[in-house]
Amino acid sequence: MPRIIKNRQIVEDDWQVLALAAGETPDTVPLPAAPVLLPLSVWQARRDEIIARAAPLGVWLDSHEGPEALAGDIDRFTVIGVNFPKFTDGRSYSSARLLRERYGYGGEIRALGDVLQDQLFYMQRCGIDAYALRADKDMEKALAGLSVFSEAYQAAVDQPQPLFQRRPVQEPT
Amino acid sequence: MYRYDKTDQQIINERVTQYRDQISRHLAGELTTDELRPLRLQNGLYIQRHGPMLRIAIPYGMLAAAQLRKLAEISRRYDRAVGHFTTRQNMQLNWPQFEETPAILAELASVQMHAVQTSGNCVRNITSDHFAGIAPDELTDPRPYCELLRQWSTFHPEFAFLPRKFKIAVNAAAVDRAVIRAHDIGLDLVLDDDGEIGFRVFVGGGLGRTPILGKVVREFLPRRHLLSYLDAILRLYNRYGRRDNMYKARIKILVQALGIEEFSRQVEAEWSQLKDGPTTVPDAEFARLAGHFNPPAWETLPAEDPLHAARIRTDRAFAHWVRRCVHAHKTPGYAAVTLSLKAPGVAPGDISDAQMRAVADLAERFSFGEVRVSHEQNLVLADVRQRDLHELWQIARSHRLTTANIGLLTDMICCPGGDLCALANARSTPIAEAVHQKFDDLDYLHDIGDISLNISGCMNSCGHHHVANIGILGVDKNDEEWYQITIGGQQGNAAAIGKVIGPSFYAQEVPSVIEALIAVYLENRTDSERFIDTLQRIGIDPFKARAYAGRDRRRTAKVDSREKEVVNA
Numbered sequence: 001m002p003r004i005i006k007n008r009q010i011v012e013d014d015w016q017v018l019a020l021a022a023g024e025t026p027d028t029v030p031l032p033a034a035p036v037l038l039p040l041s042v043w044q045a046r047r048d049e050i051i052a053r054a055a056p057l058g059v060w061l062d063s064h065e066g067p068e069a070l071a072g073d074i075d076r077f078t079v080i081g082v083n084f085p086k087f088t089d090g091r092s093y094s095s096a097r098l099l100r101e102r103y104g105y106g107g108e109i110r111a112l113g114d115v116l117q118d119q120l121f122y123m124q125r126c127g128i129d130a131y132a133l134r135a136d137k138d139m140e141k142a143l144a145g146l147s148v149f150s151e152a153y154q155a156a157v158d159q160p161q162p163l164f165q166r167r168p169v170q171e172p173t
Numbered sequence: 174m175y176r177y178d179k180t181d182q183q184i185i186n187e188r189v190t191q192y193r194d195q196i197s198r199h200l201a202g203e204l205t206t207d208e209l210r211p212l213r214l215q216n217g218l219y220i221q222r223h224g225p226m227l228r229i230a231i232p233y234g235m236l237a238a239a240q241l242r243k244l245a246e247i248s249r250r251y252d253r254a255v256g257h258f259t260t261r262q263n264m265q266l267n268w269p270q271f272e273e274t275p276a277i278l279a280e281l282a283s284v285q286m287h288a289v290q291t292s293g294n295c296v297r298n299i300t301s302d303h304f305a306g307i308a309p310d311e312l313t314d315p316r317p318y319c320e321l322l323r324q325w326s327t328f329h330p331e332f333a334f335l336p337r338k339f340k341i342a343v344n345a346a347a348v349d350r351a352v353i354r355a356h357d358i359g360l361d362l363v364l365d366d367d368g369e370i371g372f373r374v375f376v377g378g379g380l381g382r383t384p385i386l387g388k389v390v391r392e393f394l395p396r397r398h399l400l401s402y403l404d405a406i407l408r409l410y411n412r413y414g415r416r417d418n419m420y421k422a423r424i425k426i427l428v429q430a431l432g433i434e435e436f437s438r439q440v441e442a443e444w445s446q447l448k449d450g451p452t453t454v455p456d457a458e459f460a461r462l463a464g465h466f467n468p469p470a471w472e473t474l475p476a477e478d479p480l481h482a483a484r485i486r487t488d489r490a491f492a493h494w495v496r497r498c499v500h501a502h503k504t505p506g507y508a509a510v511t512l513s514l515k516a517p518g519v520a521p522g523d524i525s526d527a528q529m530r531a532v533a534d535l536a537e538r539f540s541f542g543e544v545r546v547s548h549e550q551n552l553v554l555a556d557v558r559q560r561d562l563h564e565l566w567q568i569a570r571s572h573r574l575t576t577a578n579i580g581l582l583t584d585m586i587c588c589p590g591g592d593l594c595a596l597a598n599a600r601s602t603p604i605a606e607a608v609h610q611k612f613d614d615l616d617y618l619h620d621i622g623d624i625s626l627n628i629s630g631c632m633n634s635c636g637h638h639h640v641a642n643i644g645i646l647g648v649d650k651n652d653e654e655w656y657q658i659t660i661g662g663q664q665g666n667a668a669a670i671g672k673v674i675g676p677s678f679y680a681q682e683v684p685s686v687i688e689a690l691i692a693v694y695l696e697n698r699t700d701s702e703r704f705i706d707t708l709q710r711i712g713i714d715p716f717k718a719r720a721y722a723g724r725d726r727r728r729t730a731k732v733d734s735r736e737k738e739v740v741n742a
Contacts, residue, residue, distance in 0.1 A: 066412065087208070087211075087334070088211055088294070088334050089334065089416060090294075090331075090332065090333060090334025090335060091411060091412055091416075093330065093331045093332075093333075093334070093411070094331055094408050094411050094412050097331055102446060116208060118195065118204075118208075118212055119333075119334075121330070122328075122330040122331075122333050123330075125330035126330050126331055138203070141203075144194075148187060148190075148191045149184060149187050149188075149191075149328065150183060150187065151180050151183060151184055152184075152328060152330070153184075153324040153325060153327055153328070153329075154325060154328075154329055154330065154452075155450070155451045155452045156330050156331070161451050162325075162400075162451060162452055163180065163324070164321075164324075164454065164455075165451060165455075167178070167180060168180075
C-alpha cells in the first residue's frame with residue numbers, strides 16, 4: 001500500500017487521487033471506488049451523485065483553485081488535497097491557511113504534487129498535516145524537514161500567536 | 174541597534190544547520206541542481222559568471238563595528254579581500270567557494286548576521302533611511318518598524334514562494350531617502366489628525382524592465398495593523414500575481430491590471446478578515462523594539478564647534494569634504510559623515526578588507542561603534558562630534574574614504590555589471606571609471622553641483638538608473654555593449670522615472686554624451702538651479718539635440734529585441 005507522511009509519521013494510505021486525463025470531462029469521468037480525492041471540477045459537476053455514494057469524501061484543489069469553492073461543504077470532506085504543481089508555486093500555502101483559518105476545516109489537508117523535504121516546514125505551519133512526498137524521494141529522511149526550526153516569528157496555523165506575543169523576557173545575548 | 178535574544182540566535186543557528194544539510198545533500202546527489210536553486214537563492218547564493226556570489230543581509234543598512242570586522246575577516250579568508258555594497262544596503266562577496274558557503278553563514282551567525290532572503294521570490298531585505306534616528310527632518314525612528322518587518326518576513330511560511338521577488342522600504346523623514354515609491358511596498362511613517370503613528374502605504378512600485386512608481390493603496394494605516402495589512406497584500410499577490418510570465422510577475426503588474434482602486438478594495442476585503450487578529454502589534458512590542466534603537470549617549474554640546482568652524486576656514490580640502498560628506502544631525506554639536514566608496518579607480522560600492530577594518534575602528538572611536546550602509550553604496554558614521562570631524566577626516570583620508578563627491582556626478586550608483594554578474598548585458602564599472610576620468614576636476618564637479626548618475630548593466634536595474642537625473646543602461650546588441658541614456662529621473666519626494674533620450678551609444682561615446690548634457694545645463698541654469706531643475710524648466714529637447722549633435726547615427730540601432738530582464742541565475 002502507498003505510504004504518506006501524516007501527523008509526523010510514515011503511514012500506509014489507500015486514498016487515490018483522480019486527475020482528469022486528456023479528453024476526460026468532469027461530467028463523464030468514471031468515479032473510482034472510494035476513498036478518492038476528486039478534482040474540484042468533478043466535485044462541482046457531480047456533487048449530489050458523489051454525496052449519495054455515502055463514502056468518505058475527498059477533493060483536491062489545484063494551486064489556482066481557491067478554497068472559496070468548497071466553503072459551503074467544508075465539513076463533508078475527510079481529506080482535502082492541495083496541489084503543488086511545482087514546489088516553487090506557493091499558492092497552495094495560502095489555500096491551506098484559508099481552509100484552516102477562514103473556513104475552520106478540521107480534517108486532513110494533504111500536500112500533493114511536487115512535495116519535497118525542504119518545503120515541509122512551511123507546509124506544516126500553514127496547516128497541512130499530510131504529505132504525499134514525491135515518489136522518488138526518501139520519506140524517512142524527509143521527516144527531518146518538519147523540525148528544521150524550533151521557533152518561528154509569525155502567527156500561523158501551528159502557532160496562532162506570533163513570537164512577539166510569546167517572547168520570553170531575556171537579556172540580549 | 175537590534176541585538177538578538179536567545180530565540181533570534183537560535184533561529185539563525187538553525188538556518189545555518191538547514192543550509193549546511195541542503196548543500197551536503199546536493200553534493201551527495203540527493204538534491205538536484207534545480208531543487209537546490211531556490212533554496213540557495215533564499216540564502217543569498219547565486220551562481221554567477223565566474224562562480225558563486227554570496228549576498229549577505231545587512232538589515233536596513235545597520236552594522237555594528239564588530240560585524241564589519243567579521244565581514245573583513247570573511248572577505249579575506251573566503252574571498253578576495255573585497256566586498257561590494259548594494260542598493261539594498263547588503264554586501265556581496267563575488268569570489269566565495271561553493272563548498273565554503275555554509276562555513277561563511279556560520280561565521281555570520283556568530284555576529285548575528287545571515288544571508289536570509291537576500292534573493293529568491295520572497296520578501297527581501299527591508300531597506301530604510303541611512304540617517305534613521307539622527308535626521309533633523311524625521312518624524313520618528315523607522316528602524317523599530319524595519320526590525321518588526323524583518324522578523325515578520327523571516328521564513329514567513331505562506332510567502333516563501335511568491336510569483337517574484339518582493340521589496341519593502343520604510344521612510345520616516347520629510348525627505349524620502351529610501352526611494353520608497355520604487356518598491357513593491359513603500360511605507361511612509363505619518364501621523365493622523367489625532368497624532369497617532371501609522372503609515373501611508375504605497376504599493377506596486379519597482380524598477381526593472383517596467384519602471385513604475387508606487388501608488389497609495391491606503392492613506393493611513395495605524396501602526397498596530399501593519400502586519401495584518403501586509404499579510405493581506407501579500408496573500409492577494411501570492412494567490413493572484415502572474416506566474417505564467419516572469420516578466421509580468423511583480424506585484425506592479427497585478428496592481429496595474431486591477432487598477433489601484435480595485436486592488437485596494439480587494440486588499441481591504443482580505444484585511445477585514447485578518448484585522449485585529451493575533452498579528453495585531455501591541456504597543457509593548459513597539460516599545461521593546463524601540464528600546465533597541467535608543468539614542469547613544471550624546472553629549473550636550475554647543476551647536477557650532479568653534480574649532481571646527483576655524484578648520485573649515487583654513488583647510489580648503491577639509492572644507493570641500495565637509496561641504497559634501499558631512500550632514501546635519503538633530504543633536505547640537507554632532508554630525509553624520511558619509512565615507513565615500515566612489516573613489517576613482519575603484520568599482521562603486523567596493524570596499525577592501527583593510528578599509529572595512531579602518532571603518533570599524535573609526536566607528537568605535539568616533540561614532541558609538543555603529544556604521545550604516547546607504548542605498549547609494551556609501552558608508553555612514555551617524556554620530557560624530559563636530560570637533561572630531563577633522564581628525565576623522567585625516568584618518569579616513571589615509572584609507573581613501575574621503576572623496577568629496579557625495580551627491581555629485583561621480584557619486585554614481587552602479588551595479589557590478591558584466592564583469593561579474595551573469596545577468597548583465599553590458600559592463601557597468603568601466604563606464605563609471607570613464608566618468609571618473611572625464612570629470613576628474615573636483616572644482617568642476619562642485620560647480621556642476623547636485624546631480625545623480627546611475628548605471629545598470631541590464632534591465633534588472635540594480636543600479637537604479639531609472640531614478641537618476643542621468644541614467645545609463647547597458648544593452649546588448651548583436652553581442653556588442655551599448656548604452657541607453659535616460660534623463661529626468663530622480664529619487665526623493667518628487668520621485669520620477671527618467672525618459673530615454675534616443676538611440677543608444679557605444680561605450681566610448683558615453684563620457685562625451687554626459688559632458689554634452691552637463692554643458693546644456695551649465696549654459697542654461699539660473700543661479701539656484703540644479704541639473705534636474707533646469708531640465709524640468711527647459712525640457713528634454715535641448716539635451717537630446719546636444720547629445721546627438723555631430724554623431725554618426727549609422728552606428729546605432731534600436732535596442733535589440735533580445736534585451737530583456739533576466740531572473741536569478
